[in-house]
Amino acid sequence: MGELMLVTSGKGGVGKSTVSFYTGLTLALRGRKVLIIELDTGLRSLDVIAGISEQTVYHLGDVTAGRVKPSEAIVSSPLCKNLQLLCAPFSPEDRIEPHRLAWLCQGLDRFYDYTFLDAPAGIGYGFKVGCTAARSALIVATPDPISARDGGVVCDLLAEAGITRRRLIINRVDAKAVARGPISDLDEIIDTVGARLLGVLPESTALHLAAVSGRALPEGEAATAFANIARRLEGEQVPLAVQ
Numbered sequence: 565m566g567e568l569m570l571v572t573s574g575k576g577g578v579g580k581s582t583v584s585f586y587t588g589l590t591l592a593l594r595g596r597k598v599l600i601i602e603l604d605t606g607l608r609s610l611d612v613i614a615g616i617s618e619q620t621v622y623h624l625g626d627v628t629a630g631r632v633k634p635s636e637a638i639v640s641s642p643l644c645k646n647l648q649l650l651c652a653p654f655s656p657e658d659r660i661e662p663h664r665l666a667w668l669c670q671g672l673d674r675f676y677d678y679t680f681l682d683a684p685a686g687i688g689y690g691f692k693v694g695c696t697a698a699r700s701a702l703i704v705a706t707p708d709p710i711s712a713r714d715g716g717v718v719c720d721l722l723a724e725a726g727i728t729r730r731r732l733i734i735n736r737v738d739a740k741a742v743a744r745g746p747i748s749d750l751d752e753i754i755d756t757v758g759a760r761l762l763g764v765l766p767e768s769t770a771l772h773l774a775a776v777s778g779r780a781l782p783e784g785e786a787a788t789a790f791a792n793i794a795r796r797l798e799g800e801q802v803p804l805a806v807q
């Protein structure tokens with residue numbers, strides 16, 4: 565049984581899709597089979613981040629509605645064939661039925677070591693659909709106190725949904741500000757969200773530029789942070805540090 569992880573946040577724009585893609589790519593480059601399923605119906609972004617806009621003909625809604633087979637809608641990343649992507653529908657009308665997503669994930673499980681469900685922002689329909697299929701969760705928050713508080717709300721809802729393995733990535737951390745000490749303590753964010761820390765990602769122009777053009781990450785702080793996150797997911801003991 566592979567890892568089936570909902571990537572969620574509460575607050576929007578904190579980096580869920582970016583984290584899903586580069587965590588998935590890092591694991592795939594280590595030889596793991598990885599699938600990212602985007603749940604953000606009507607507001608998709610994974611095709612751009614992954615650089616597959618031109619190749620994407622069918623989407624998740626086509627699969628869950630039975631219009632096409634999963635293999636017709638799943639696209640391999642041009643950066644690594646071990647990383648495969650199933651993008652969200654374009655139209656907000658194309659609702660994903662929770663039991664159909666759960667059925668799809670169960671059917672695909674044996675082909676993948678990791679499946680990441682990239683949730684839309686908030687605690688609405690898409691979040692609930694993701695909760696029905698996922699076995700674990702990755703909460704993404706930034707050092708912004710509102711993002712941390714929203715992450716805490718999401719963490720409680722995940723617990724209510726029976727998802728006991730919940731981990732946290734703190735994204736967009738300014739390492740220099742942490743060293744100077746004025747930004748809110750990372751421990752405070754961990755306490756507010758209430759999930760175990762999996763990793764800290766730096767604020768990074770290199771990451772942003774790669775993510776808007778479907779490129780691999782150049783060597784540097786962000787790539788190192790993703791490598792450490794991937795190693796921890798694989799069960800390695802890697803000391804936590806702000807990169």
Ligand SMILES: Nc1ncnc2c1ncn2[C@@H]1O[C@H](COP(=O)(O)OP(=O)(O)OP(=O)(O)O)[C@@H](O)[C@H]1O
Binds near residue numbers: 579769771773
């Ligand atoms: N660590 C980072 N450093 C710099 N830019 C980042 C970082 N993480 C994410 N970004 C940028 O922030 C923006 C939002 O990221 P992303 O789309 O991954 O967020 P999201 O949580 O998936 O948003 P939504 O809630 O709309 O689904 C993107 O432009 C992305 O490149």
Ligand SMILES: [Mg+2]
Binds near residue numbers: 684
């Ligand atoms: Mg997103």
